[in-house]
Amino acid sequence: METSSSISVFGLGYVGSVTAACLAERGCRVIGCDVQAAKVEQIQAGEAPISEPGLEELIQQQLETGRISATVDAESAVRDSEISLICVGTPSTASGGLDLRFVEAVAGEIASGIRKKEGLHSIVFRSTMLPGSTRRIATEHFGDLIESGKVDVFFYPEFLRQGSALADFRVPSLSAIGTFEPGASTESIAAVLDSETETMTLEAAELLKYACNAFHATKVSFANEIGRIGKALGIDSTSVMAQLCRDERLNISPYYLRPGTPFGGSCLPKDVSALSLQARALNVSTPTIDSLLESNRRHLESLIERVEAAGARDVLLVGLAFKAGTDDLRGSAMLELAASLLMKDYTVHIFDPDVAPRNLIGANQRFAAAKLPALETLLVSDLVAALDAPQQTLVISKPCADLEILKTELSPCHHVIDVNGWSALAEIAPSYEGLCW
Numbered sequence: 001m002e003t004s005s006s007i008s009v010f011g012l013g014y015v016g017s018v019t020a021a022c023l024a025e026r027g028c029r030v031i032g033c034d035v036q037a038a039k040v041e042q043i044q045a046g047e048a049p050i051s052e053p054g055l056e057e058l059i060q061q062q063l064e065t066g067r068i069s070a071t072v073d074a075e076s077a078v079r080d081s082e083i084s085l086i087c088v089g090t091p092s093t094a095s096g097g098l099d100l101r102f103v104e105a106v107a108g109e110i111a112s113g114i115r116k117k118e119g120l121h122s123i124v125f126r127s128t129m130l131p132g133s134t135r136r137i138a139t140e141h142f143g144d145l146i147e148s149g150k151v152d153v154f155f156y157p158e159f160l161r162q163g164s165a166l167a168d169f170r171v172p173s174l175s176a177i178g179t180f181e182p183g184a185s186t187e188s189i190a191a192v193l194d195s196e197t198e199t200m201t202l203e204a205a206e207l208l209k210y211a212c213n214a215f216h217a218t219k220v221s222f223a224n225e226i227g228r229i230g231k232a233l234g235i236d237s238t239s240v241m242a243q244l245c246r247d248e249r250l251n252i253s254p255y256y257l258r259p260g261t262p263f264g265g266s267c268l269p270k271d272v273s274a275l276s277l278q279a280r281a282l283n284v285s286t287p288t289i290d291s292l293l294e295s296n297r298r299h300l301e302s303l304i305e306r307v308e309a310a311g312a313r314d315v316l317l318v319g320l321a322f323k324a325g326t327d328d329l330r331g332s333a334m335l336e337l338a339a340s341l342l343m344k345d346y347t348v349h350i351f352d353p354d355v356a357p358r359n360l361i362g363a364n365q366r367f368a369a370a371k372l373p374a375l376e377t378l379l380v381s382d383l384v385a386a387l388d389a390p391q392q393t394l395v396i397s398k399p400c401a402d403l404e405i406l407k408t409e410l411s412p413c414h415h416v417i418d419v420n421g422w423s424a425l426a427e428i429a430p431s432y433e434g435l436c437w
């Protein structure tokens with residue numbers, strides 16, 4: 001596939017050199033640019049500046065086609081291209097923060113090159129940066145060019161792995177791009193994009209990259225902790241984790257990966273606590289697993305803070321059981337929320353057609369009685385009457401209320417906090433916020 005696009009790739013390290021060679025393979029004309037003359041000379045000589053299987057052969061092939069070249073001269077690289085990809089390093093600072101010095105420098109150089117040429121130029125940031133960085137750097141260095149329509153800006157995170165970088169570039173595990181304005185066209189950089197690329201905001205695309213890496217780190221740490229517990233107990237944890245991975249409904253799946261309600265129910269809090277205690281008894285350190293209950297508690301606190309910030313002293317909780325379709329109140333975050341709000345002298349009403357105190361039995365009944373003795377007096381069955389308050393915050397955790405009633409009755413004096421992403425609420429509530437969005 002030969003495309004007429006000319007692309008300058010800034011930074012010829014692990015990401016940039018693979019990107020340059022693979023885009024040339026795709027048919028683009030590519031100019032690699034690096035401040036290290038040695039890396040530029042290596043590309044020109046058909047050598048890979050980094051060790052990556054297959055890269056040297058690909059660079060040699062692309063040199064023969066004449067589609068790849070390299071320079072230390074940023075201005076000429078910008079002049080001879082219509083798209084610039086920024087792949088320079090973003091190392092850690094001494095305090096663990098992010099050093100954006102190289103991105104800042106290259107953004108300045110690209111901007112100065114663009115000012116000396118005609119026509120639209122697109123700048124695609126690929127270096128990993130914290131949310132807000134791309135917009136700030138772009139605005140500082142070439143805000144005027146964006147405003148005048150001469151420059152398009154994107155953040156396109158890179159997910160390749162060293163060792164299989166060429167294969168990962170050709171078939172990415174994930175491809176999503178952030179645009180400067182929501183919904184802006186990505187047509188100008190079509191040659192760079194994968195066919196499956198999803199569009200989002202700049203900041204969301206930046207966070208996506210960190211979410212992926214934090215998730216990968218969580219997976220490794222979790223597997224290693226299970227490994228250490230297994231070792232201490234004489235169990236082959238490799239086989240345990242292999243079986244865990246066979247469950248593609250709950251374990252290796254989108255399930256449990258939606259921001260929303262804190263976890264609850266009769267199993268997760270109890271079992272996480274027991275496992276953590278056993279690890280301690282075995283003298284096995286498991287900080288990831290130990291942190292789960294604390295993380296969950298903090299999430300509940302963030303919900304309480306949202307209710308407090310909303311201001312109204314009258315709160316209606318819609319949905320009490322820990323998930324839809326059950327009356328199980330054990331470990332219910334909404335029950336904990338009700339108890340906390342009562343302690344803080346809020347007026348609390350609860351609407352949940354699944355919950356009838358007289359039907360609660362056994363551990364379920366004991367948990368509810370211990371955590372929220374006043375439950376029976378707080379439950380309301382008439383939603384319309386419950387909404388009759390001068391100022392009220394609704395905390396809605398499951399879709400157990402009649403949408404038509406909410407549509408008719410909700411007014412600006414009702415502030416809705418949507419805990420789990422009931423999408424219809426955003427459209428019908430005059431005052432709406434999501435817990436995590």
Ligand SMILES: NC(=O)c1ccc[n+]([C@@H]2O[C@H](COP(=O)([O-])OP(=O)(O)OC[C@H]3O[C@@H](n4cnc5c(N)ncnc54)[C@H](O)[C@@H]3O)[C@@H](O)[C@H]2O)c1
Nearest residue numbers: 011012013014015034035087088089090102106127128158
């Ligand atoms: N290495 C990976 O596997 C990987 C994967 C995904 C994302 N990333 C991210 O991609 C970015 C690049 O990572 P890397 O591993 O390729 O870094 P790297 O250190 O290997 O390469 C960066 C290159 O940028 C060059 N450079 C610095 N300033 C420059 C300038 N002003 N103009 C031109 N070139 C300049 C450096 O000389 C160097 O060759 C980082 O933000 C990293 O977090 C890395």
